Amino acid sequence: MEPLQQDRVKLAAQLVRKGATMLAEPCQKDGGVQVRYHGKTYCTTHDDLSSILETKEVSMDSVTADLRRVLLTKLNESLAQLEREADGPKQEQLVTLMTKYFDLLQKLPSKT
Numbered sequence: 001m002e003p004l005q006q007d008r009v010k011l012a013a014q015l016v017r018k019g020a021t022m023l024a025e026p027c028q029k030d031g032g033v034q035v036r037y038h039g040k041t042y043c044t045t046h047d048d049l050s051s052i053l054e055t056k057e058v059s060m061d062s063v064t065a066d067l068r069r070v071l072l073t074k075l076n077e078s079l080a081q082l083e084r085e086a087d088g089p090k091q092e093q094l095v096t097l098m099t100k101y102f103d104l105l106q107k108l109p110s111k112t
């Protein structure tokens, strides 16, 4: 269902409060008012503004935490694979991969 025009105006106002800027040029598709938010241009008529507002703020802390979790999981999986692997070249491949995971883990900023 298409949101009402009134809701769109409200959403656009919300975006502006969050730091979006209204653009002078209208949308090329439908002539709607455009806003610029976090380096991207959105049309207040045809873009889904509510999903933009719902998007979680990305922070270095959250990305680092996710990356650490994923890398540790992968490292653990590779370790289990390595333990079972009898083939030399495959072991070498796994060790190379694990070295990369490990290096990246070491490069992550330490927990504050």
Ligand SMILES: [Zn+2]
Residues within 6 Å of the ligand: 027, 028, 029, 030, 031, 032, 043, 044, 045, 046, 047
């Ligand atoms: Zn548009």
